Amino acid sequence: MSSITYIRCASQLITVRGGTKEPKRAQDMSDIGIIEHGSVVVENGLITFVGSDVEAERYVHTLNGHINTIDASGKIVTPGLIDAHTHIVFGGSREKELEMRLNGAKYIDILKAGGGILQTTTSTREATEEQLIQETSKRLNRFLQYGVTTVEAKSGYGLTLEDELKQLRAAKKLDERHPIDIVSTFMGAHAVPVEYKENPDEFVRLVIEEMIPRVAEENLAEFCDVFCEEGVFTIQQSEQILEAGKRYGLKPKIHADEIVQFGGAELAAKVGAVSADHLLQVSDEGIKQMAKSGVIAVLLPGTAFFLMEKPANARKMIEAGVPVALSTDRNPGSSPTESLPFIMNLACLTMKMTPAEVLTACTINAAHAIGKADEVGSIEVGKKGDLVLFDAPNYQTLQYNYAVNLVDTVIKKGQVIVE
Ligand code: NIG
Ligand code: FE
Numbered sequence: 001m002s003s004i005t006y007i008r009c010a011s012q013l014i015t016v017r018g019g020t021k022e023p024k025r026a027q028d029m030s031d032i033g034i035i036e037h038g039s040v041v042v043e044n045g046l047i048t049f050v051g052s053d054v055e056a057e058r059y060v061h062t063l064n065g066h067i068n069t070i071d072a073s074g075k076i077v078t079p080g081l082i083d084a085h086t087h088i089v090f091g092g093s094r095e096k097e098l099e100m101r102l103n104g105a106k107y108i109d110i111l112k113a114g115g116g117i118l119q120t121t122t123s124t125r126e127a128t129e130e131q132l133i134q135e136t137s138k139r140l141n142r143f144l145q146y147g148v149t150t151v152e153a154k155s156g157y158g159l160t161l162e163d164e165l166k167q168l169r170a171a172k173k174l175d176e177r178h179p180i181d182i183v184s185t186f187m188g189a190h191a192v193p194v195e196y197k198e199n200p201d202e203f204v205r206l207v208i209e210e211m212i213p214r215v216a217e218e219n220l221a222e223f224c225d226v227f228c229e230e231g232v233f234t235i236q237q238s239e240q241i242l243e244a245g246k247r248y249g250l251k252p253k254i255h256a257d258e259i260v261q262f263g264g265a266e267l268a269a270k271v272g273a274v275s276a277d278h279l280l281q282v283s284d285e286g287i288k289q290m291a292k293s294g295v296i297a298v299l300l301p302g303t304a305f306f307l308m309e310k311p312a313n314a315r316k317m318i319e320a321g322v323p324v325a326l327s328t329d330r331n332p333g334s335s336p337t338e339s340l341p342f343i344m345n346l347a348c349l350t351m352k353m354t355p356a357e358v359l360t361a362c363t364i365n366a367a368h369a370i371g372k373a374d375e376v377g378s379i380e381v382g383k384k385g386d387l388v389l390f391d392a393p394n395y396q397t398l399q400y401n402y403a404v405n406l407v408d409t410v411i412k413k414g415q416v417i418v419e
Contacts, residue, residue, distance in 0.1 A: 002065050005042040005385065005414040009053040010072035011393045013038025015379040016079055016363045017050075023296055023323035023368040030356040032395065033378075040077065042385030042414035050379055070416070072389050075408055076398070078359060079379050080149025080386030081340050082366035085277050085298050087187075087331035088139045089132050089167045089174075090157045092123025094332045107307050107334060108259050112231055117157065117191040120332050124157035124167065132170040133177075139330065140180045142338040144418055147388035147407045150181045152327075152370045154225055156190025159203075161210050164188050168220035179412045183370045185223035186215045186250060189233050189241050204237045208244040216248035222371060223274065224250035228264045235263050242271045251371065257282040258303075269293040275325070275369045279312045280304060291321040296369045299361075300329040301346040307334055314351035325365040326358060345402040355399040385414035 015033035018024075024031070039056030041049035041063075049059045060067060097110055110116040124132070136153075143151060153171045158164035168184055175182035188207040196203035215221050224245030228238035242252040252271050256264025258278035265286025268276035276282075276290060277298040290297060297317050304311035318324055326347050329335040337343075344358040353361065367377025376384050389409040392398055398406060410418035 045413035091127035156187030
């Protein structure tokens with residue numbers, strides 16, 4: 001017997017339709033496809049009807065079987081939120097770094113002195129796969145409470161073949177066990193581990209010749225990412241790693257131009273990256289090339305906020321025609337939060353994105369940034385029944401009430417997961 005969920009009469013159904021083939025850019029980012037008094041029907045996990053309340057009543061009458069009806073009146077319904085950039089599989093915690101930074105230490109200097117990412121590498125190496133699964137599932141539970149139904153998860157705290165595989169296997173098991181869908185990215189080039197400090201090229205060789213082939217062979221990731229930054233991986237090393245990933249079917253992504261202007265955005269365009277992320281210091285030329293090549297900018301205003309830096313220039317990128325997505329960057333050093341709705345608030349308040357643009361950025365554009373736009377990211381017939389009911393009468397209220405959790409109900413593949 002089929003399982004039917006009928007979400008009826010939302011004050012605004014935010015479909016974000018019309019962006020499945022290409023991510024939304026410029027003015028299209030403001031077109032969020034609102035249906036007033038809209039309803040959705042999900043059958044066996046997939047959306048089968050989207051439309052007005054009146055049409056929905058007629059449609060539902062033609063169905064056989066038990067119908068779980070959810071009254072959404074007075075609430076808005078959006079696609080399940082998508083977090084396109086996280087580092088959630090790790091051991092340990094780094095609360096002491098906050099105090100160090102408040103006393104004037106810089107994020108990158110803590111890393112260069114062997115702390116930061118390298119500290120999390122030590123604790124992740126010490127953790128078993130099962131411990132990583134336990135710790136990460138707590139983070140995933142919190143994501144769900146904030147309306148997030150799909151996340152990307154990067155490796156990059158193992159930095160040995162076995163420890164990178166351990167992180168990616170943990171993510172794969174969580175994808176099977178947890179309601180949230182997880183898309184994995186191999187990020188062996190997240191930092192040069194201490195044992196290769198004097199010979200970083202040898203570590204790059206290890207990533208290219210041993211890690212990438214094995215990750216691909218075990219089918220543990222869809223993307224390959226690099227921390228391309230002064231003092232971490234050079235443009236040349238990043239290009240070699242991303243090209244090697246491409247040869248093994250891993251689509252490129254880049255941590256680009258975060259701390260200094262380094263040419264990461266230009267490299268993203270050159271290698272045909274799906275996304276370039278961070279971009280606080282991106283050059284005008286980099287923006288131009290990203291727009292031309294269709295590279296998605298994944299902006300992380302929570303990271304800028306937590307590191308007390310000026311955020312990326314989202315307006316410039318949107319006006320230049322770069323498709324923009326938003327993400328938490330959830331990680332233990334520069335962004336310890338699962339609240340994607342708060343990141344949306346920050347995008348409005350610190351980067352002047354509009355309430356409509358931030359919804360596009362956390363739904364269909366984020367889906368494109370992880371290669372899943374044909375499955376999720378909008379409320380359209382044939383997509384997964386991943387939906388969020390927010391206790392708000394209109395979409396502007398989500399950004400007006402900042403840093404509060406307005407999530408009322410989370411539906412994953414038609415099943416109510418949070419209520
Ligand atoms: O995206 N910038 C590099 N990597 C992460 C931070 C990882 C960490 O500090 O543990 C980021 O901000
Ligand atoms: Fe990151």
